Amino acid sequence: MAADLLQPPSFLRPAETLSISQQAPHFFRAQRPSILPYPLSLLTNTESQGKWQTYENMLLACLRTGDNESAYVALEELTKRFGDDNERVQALRGLLLESTAKDNKDLEGVLKSYDDLLEEKPTNMPIRKRRVALLKSMGRTADAITALTELLDASPIDAEAWSELADLYLTQGSFSQAIFCLEEVLLVTPNAWNVHAKLGESIYLSASSTESDGDRLKALSEAMRRFCRSIELCDDYLRGFYGLKLTTNRLLEKLNKTSKPATASSNALAGDLAPPSLSSVQRLNELATSKLAEIVRRSSSGEKGWDGYDQAEVIAARELLDRDTQGVQR
Known part of the structure; x- marks a missing residue:
C-alpha cells in the first residue's frame, strides 16, 4: 500500500485509486501529531518528502473518486505545512475548487482567481498550467492554445506543455502544428517511446488529409519509421x-x-x-x-x-x- 501512495493516482488503475481514497480517513488519523512531550515528540516525527508526496497523491485520489471532504483535509494539512503562498498548494487548491464547482459561473470564478494570482506573479507555472487545463475543460480550446503558447514563450523546454499543445492542435485537425510540437517534446526527451508512437499517429493522420500520392507515401513512410523507433x-x-x-x-x-x-x-x-x-x-x-x-x-x-x-x-x-x-x- 505504501508504494501505491507514493505513485501519482493518474498512473493507477481505477480500482487501485478507489482503494487508496477509501483508506483516507484512517490515513489522516494515523498522521495526527504525537501527544508525547517535547523532546520525546521528535522521536515520532514522520517529517519527510515521502509523507507530503503521499498527502498530495491522497488528495488527487480522493478528487478522482468524489471524496471531496477527505481531499479538503489533505489540502489543509499541505497548507499548514507549506503555506498559502506555495505555488503547488495554490494549484491543488484551484483543482479542488474546479472539482467542486457546480456550474460554469463557479468555474469562471476559479479562472478569475487564477488570473489574479498570475497578475501578482506571472512566473507561477503551476497556476499557469491549471489555467490551461480549466480553459480546456470549459471548451475554450482557442484560449487554451493561446495560454499554452504564452507559457512556452516563458519556458520553451517544458515537454509536458509541448505535449499538451500537440493534443489541442490534434483536436483542431492542425496536424502540422501538432507534429511540430511533438518534435519539440523529443528534443527534450529523445528516448520517450510513447512520444515517438504519438508522433507516428499524428503523421499517419496527416497522410489522410493529403491529396498528393507522393506526400501520402512520404507521410506513411515517416509514420512507419516513428513506430519502429518506438518499439525499438x-x-x-x-x-x-x-x-x-x-x-x-x-x-x-x-x-x-x-x-x-x-x-x-x-x-x-x-x-x-x-x-x-x-x-x-x-x-x-x-x-x-x-x-x-x-x-x-x-x-x-x-x-x-x-x-x-x-x-x-x-x-x-x-x-x-x-x-x-x-x-x-x-
Whole structure:
C-alpha cells in the first residue's frame, strides 16, 4: 500500500485509486501529531518528502473518486505545512475548487482567481498550467492554445506543455502544428517511446488529409519509421505495434499497386528518404502481427507480467487482427 501512495493516482488503475481514497480517513488519523512531550515528540516525527508526496497523491485520489471532504483535509494539512503562498498548494487548491464547482459561473470564478494570482506573479507555472487545463475543460480550446503558447514563450523546454499543445492542435485537425510540437517534446526527451508512437499517429493522420500520392507515401513512410523507433525503445509497447501494423497495412496497399520498383523520381516524390521496399514493409507487418497476437493472447489470459495493458487498447488490437484475418479469408 505504501508504494501505491507514493505513485501519482493518474498512473493507477481505477480500482487501485478507489482503494487508496477509501483508506483516507484512517490515513489522516494515523498522521495526527504525537501527544508525547517535547523532546520525546521528535522521536515520532514522520517529517519527510515521502509523507507530503503521499498527502498530495491522497488528495488527487480522493478528487478522482468524489471524496471531496477527505481531499479538503489533505489540502489543509499541505497548507499548514507549506503555506498559502506555495505555488503547488495554490494549484491543488484551484483543482479542488474546479472539482467542486457546480456550474460554469463557479468555474469562471476559479479562472478569475487564477488570473489574479498570475497578475501578482506571472512566473507561477503551476497556476499557469491549471489555467490551461480549466480553459480546456470549459471548451475554450482557442484560449487554451493561446495560454499554452504564452507559457512556452516563458519556458520553451517544458515537454509536458509541448505535449499538451500537440493534443489541442490534434483536436483542431492542425496536424502540422501538432507534429511540430511533438518534435519539440523529443528534443527534450529523445528516448520517450510513447512520444515517438504519438508522433507516428499524428503523421499517419496527416497522410489522410493529403491529396498528393507522393506526400501520402512520404507521410506513411515517416509514420512507419516513428513506430519502429518506438518499439525499438520499448519492445512490448502495444500502441507502437498497433501503429506499425496499421501503417504497414496501408503501405502494402500502395506499394502493391505500384507496377514499377522505386526509382529516383519516385524517391523525390516521397521526400528526402527513399520509400521503404515492399519486402521490408512485409516483414515489419508480419512482426507487428505476431507481436500484437502475443500481447492479446497473453494479456487476455491474465498471464503474470502481461496484465498491465489497457483493456481498451487490447480490444482494439484484437479487432485489428480480426479485420486482417477476415480480409485474408475473403
